[in-house]
Amino acid sequence: MAIKGFVKFAVKRGITLYLVVLLSIYITIVVANMGGMIDNFIKSQLLFDITYQFKRDPEYKDLPANELDKLIKETYKLEIKRRGLDKPFYIRSLVYMKDAITLDLGRALYLTSDTGSRSVRLIILERLPQTVMLFTTAMIINFLTHIFIGLYLSRHYGGKLDKLFIALAPTSVVPGWFYGIFLILIFASWLHILPYGGLVDVPPPKDPTLYTLSVLKHMILPLASWVISGFFLGCYSNRTFFLIFSTEDYVEAARAKGVPPRQLEIRYILRPSLPPIITGFALGLIGSWGGAIITETVFNWPGLGKVTYQAINAFDTPVLVGVTVIYAYLLAATVWILDMIYGIIDPRIKVMYGR
Amino acid sequence: MSSAGMEYSLKGILREVLSYKSGLFGILLLIFLVVLSIVTIITIPYNTAINLWRGEEGIWLENPKNAQPVWVKYIVGKNLPENIVLDSKKAGTIGITKALTEIPGTDFKKVYMEFTFTYDYDDFPSEVNIFFDAKYTKNAPILKIYIIKPGGIKVDLTNYILRKPDDILYLSINPIVSQNLLIHASSVVGKQLEEELPIEMALFAVEDESLANVGTLKVLKGVYKIVIEGTLFGKESDVDAKVVIYGKVWGWAGTDHMRRDLGIALLWGTPVAMSFGLTASLMITILHLSIATISGYYGGWVDSLIQRLTEIYMIIPFLPFLIMIATFYKLDIWILLAVIIVLSIFGGGIKSTRALVMQIREYPYIEAAKVYGASNLRIIFLYIIPKILPPVIPGLIGAVPSYVFLEAGLSFLGLGDPYLPTWGKVINDAYNNGALYKGYYYWVLEPAFMLILTAFAFSFLGFALDKIVNPKLREV
Numbered sequence: 070m071a072i073k074g075f076v077k078f079a080v081k082r083g084i085t086l087y088l089v090v091l092l093s094i095y096i097t098i099v100v101a102n103m104g105g106m107i108d109n110f111i112k113s114q115l116l117f118d119i120t121y122q123f124k125r126d127p128e129y130k131d132l133p134a135n136e137l138d139k140l141i142k143e144t145y146k147l148e149i150k151r152r153g154l155d156k157p158f159y160i161r162s163l164v165y166m167k168d169a170i171t172l173d174l175g176r177a178l179y180l181t182s183d184t185g186s187r188s189v190r191l192i193i194l195e196r197l198p199q200t201v202m203l204f205t206t207a208m209i210i211n212f213l214t215h216i217f218i219g220l221y222l223s224r225h226y227g228g229k230l231d232k233l234f235i236a237l238a239p240t241s242v243v244p245g246w247f248y249g250i251f252l253i254l255i256f257a258s259w260l261h262i263l264p265y266g267g268l269v270d271v272p273p274p275k276d277p278t279l280y281t282l283s284v285l286k287h288m289i290l291p292l293a294s295w296v297i298s299g300f301f302l303g304c305y306s307n308r309t310f311f312l313i314f315s316t317e318d319y320v321e322a323a324r325a326k327g328v329p330p331r332q333l334e335i336r337y338i339l340r341p342s343l344p345p346i347i348t349g350f351a352l353g354l355i356g357s358w359g360g361a362i363i364t365e366t367v368f369n370w371p372g373l374g375k376v377t378y379q380a381i382n383a384f385d386t387p388v389l390v391g392v393t394v395i396y397a398y399l400l401a402a403t404v405w406i407l408d409m410i411y412g413i414i415d416p417r418i419k420v421m422y423g424r
Numbered sequence: 425m426s427s428a429g430m431e432y433s434l435k436g437i438l439r440e441v442l443s444y445k446s447g448l449f450g451i452l453l454l455i456f457l458v459v460l461s462i463v464t465i466i467t468i469p470y471n472t473a474i475n476l477w478r479g480e481e482g483i484w485l486e487n488p489k490n491a492q493p494v495w496v497k498y499i500v501g502k503n504l505p506e507n508i509v510l511d512s513k514k515a516g517t518i519g520i521t522k523a524l525t526e527i528p529g530t531d532f533k534k535v536y537m538e539f540t541f542t543y544d545y546d547d548f549p550s551e552v553n554i555f556f557d558a559k560y561t562k563n564a565p566i567l568k569i570y571i572i573k574p575g576g577i578k579v580d581l582t583n584y585i586l587r588k589p590d591d592i593l594y595l596s597i598n599p600i601v602s603q604n605l606l607i608h609a610s611s612v613v614g615k616q617l618e619e620e621l622p623i624e625m626a627l628f629a630v631e632d633e634s635l636a637n638v639g640t641l642k643v644l645k646g647v648y649k650i651v652i653e654g655t656l657f658g659k660e661s662d663v664d665a666k667v668v669i670y671g672k673v674w675g676w677a678g679t680d681h682m683r684r685d686l687g688i689a690l691l692w693g694t695p696v697a698m699s700f701g702l703t704a705s706l707m708i709t710i711l712h713l714s715i716a717t718i719s720g721y722y723g724g725w726v727d728s729l730i731q732r733l734t735e736i737y738m739i740i741p742f743l744p745f746l747i748m749i750a751t752f753y754k755l756d757i758w759i760l761l762a763v764i765i766v767l768s769i770f771g772g773g774i775k776s777t778r779a780l781v782m783q784i785r786e787y788p789y790i791e792a793a794k795v796y797g798a799s800n801l802r803i804i805f806l807y808i809i810p811k812i813l814p815p816v817i818p819g820l821i822g823a824v825p826s827y828v829f830l831e832a833g834l835s836f837l838g839l840g841d842p843y844l845p846t847w848g849k850v851i852n853d854a855y856n857n858g859a860l861y862k863g864y865y866y867w868v869l870e871p872a873f874m875l876i877l878t879a880f881a882f883s884f885l886g887f888a889l890d891k892i893v894n895p896k897l898r899e900v
Binding site for chain 1: 445446732735736738739740741743744745747748749751752822825826829832833836837851855860861863865868869872875876879880882883884886887
């Protein structure tokens with residue numbers, strides 16, 4: 070009974086999430102095409118290109134002007150038809166939709182990957198490692214330091230260090246990119262010990278060890294800006310979170326019973342507080358894969374955020390849709406997996422689908 | 425004391441807020457910023473600010489480019505040059521003389537203008553320009569310009585024929601002046617020099633071997649004279665000149681690459697940032713509150729619909745969407761605000777409030793209201809929302825900085841309001857013009873300081889309020 074209920078729960082949740090993904094992707098397609106307005110840009114660019122091509126070709130030099138015009142118009146019409154631009158936007162949006170959900174990401178309009186390819190998949194795959202390297206590292210560093218310092222503070226609450234963290238927690242409203250500007254000012258512009266931005270030195274060192282070192286050197290400032298930005302608030306909120314758990318009645322009871330502090334911490338405080346922490350970690354992990362547009366711009370870091378921004382500026386819809394689709398799938402999958410884990414672990418949810 | 429049930433009076437809350445150091449700090453900052461905003465809006469009206477910032481009619485022509493604020497002098501302990509403006513229309517004031525004499529038998533006139541000034545700064549000026557204002561009918565005045573340095577050394581600069589009545593002679597980039605100064609420097613040093621010296625430096629440099637190259641130039645302090653003399657043609661002809669020796673410091677805030685007074689952007693950024701942040705936070709909080717209450721109170725299909733919508737909003741990437749819309753439609757700041765609100769309607773804040781509503785829904789007083797026949801809307805807006813309002817307020821205040829920084833971030837990407845001066849735009853200008861590479865730190869630090877001040881005001885206040893309405897935070 071319980072297993073059948075669980076499967077039903079899993080399938081139901083899966084279907085809802087998939088529908089949510091579909092809707093999100095469709096909204097993205099409409100917005101990224103400006104409700105079809107991007108087509109007009111493409112069309113006028115196409116007409117310009119074709120006209121230019123014919124006017125430059127010496128073969129057509131002697132052709133009378135009106136004949137040339139006719140030729141240009143015909144070629145333009147054919148090209149429009151070939152690209153499917155003659156159909157109304159809502160029909161094409163459904164075609165885009167089909168391509169997007171089957172992960173057939175297609176080709177970029179203007180952007181190219183470093184190897185010169187127009188394939189959206191390649192463009193994204195090429196930038197993803199840089200983003201993961203920077204932001205996932207930052208996320209994991211933040212996650213661990215916040216938990217351990219939070220635990221430490223909750224154990225020593227009321228102490229000097231605790232008071233300091235409470236006092237400084239409001240400073241975390243300043244976002245990472247903003248700290249980034251200060252770090253560049255201090256370490257690159259003033260002290261000249263770290264680079265302003267970028268991924269590696271120019272020209273890139275040939276030796277792999279030197280190359281790695283150069284990349285690491287470039288990573289210091291962006292990484293530091295994200296670590297500093299979240300530091301005080303992250304530790305403070307974890308501390309408060311643990312403290313609230315440690316004042317629960319069952320913890321008091323265990324303490325009165327004489328459970329040793331170490332065991333108390335692990336079994337009675339950390340374990341029940343784990344689900345929200347895991348959720349936070351999983352969502353943070355996925356979130357970090359999307360990159361950060363402003364931070365990557367500040368540090369000129371060639372990641373997904375920067376490519377998204379370039380795509381927006383170039384009106385490169387396929388790349389925008391591609392990035393969103395991948396992100397949507399990853400996020401939905403994570404949410405589903407989390408739901409399933411809680412479905413297994415959490416007795417309250419168990420009761421729900423068991424009914 | 426419990427957060428539910430407790431009655432809050434404005435005075436009581438204020439007293440409690442002030443009992444926290446962070447609350448006091450936040451309130452003081454906030455008062456300062458509000459006063460600053462009001463004073464700004466009154467003294468520099470909206471349209472004036474926009475006109476000044478767009479620099480129409482060359483209002484800023486007499487400002488130095490990228491000048492640091494005046495107070496930098498005291499920090500670096502060097503007497504950095506300020507602007508020196510000498511206008512022959514103000515002849516008669518100390519140091520400025522002008523003489524027009526007709527040449528008998530012709531309708532020609534001789535003009536002689538002398539500008540005397542003391543230069544006792546520790547650094548060279550940044551630029552020297554001469555603005556002319558002439559009257560003539562056919563033939564333009566022919567002028568000869570020279571400088572007499574302390575010690576009576578005369579250096580010929582150039583002969584100049586005006587190209588139009590309001591001509592500007594950009595002295596510090598004029599090739600003839602540059603050549604003449606090179607010849608002069610060669611004669612002083614005693615050998616033929618190859619490399620031309622920056623004009624504004626050579627003009628004010630010590631006259632010895634140090635003239636040989638740029639690195640060794642030293643400032644010669646003392647009394648200088650710039651003389652413009654020449655011939656005018658026609659009875660009605662006249663010429664006036666304004667010599668501007670641009671400094672390296674200007675005003676309390678400095679100037680940017682377009683010679684604009686940064687002070688205007690710093691001041692006007694305050695009301696813009698405050699109203700933007702507060703409106704965004706207030707509207708979004710109210711919307712979240714209402715939606716969460718409706719979702720939690722009605723339950724059923726309304727609830728599931730709202731839950732699915734929040735999931736869609738979770739998947740739609742907020743910042744890329746915002747940037748897309750801002751790029752495609754070139755929005756002004758208030759439409760941007762509206763877009764941000766729309767993009768956040770079903771945001772993350774709904775879930776926790778909804779849970780709270782679902783608890784309150786079961787309270788006896790709600791049951792009682794239902795029994796005596798209160799309408800759903802009445803229950804929601806008069807009985808439930810006031811109950812969940814207190815825990816929401818700190819979040820409202822605390823979220824203001826994130827919207828202030830969101831606007832700054834968009835401006836930083838070049839997507840801000842096209843007309844209004846904002847802090848983010850100043851940082852964007854600074855970044856695009858390599859302020860960090862060239863060492864114009866003030867250009868970045870000033871708007872950054874204002875942004876941080878605003879962020880801290882709201883954030884510290886928010887934390888203090890949080891402790892007041894969530895006593896659990898205070899106990900632990």
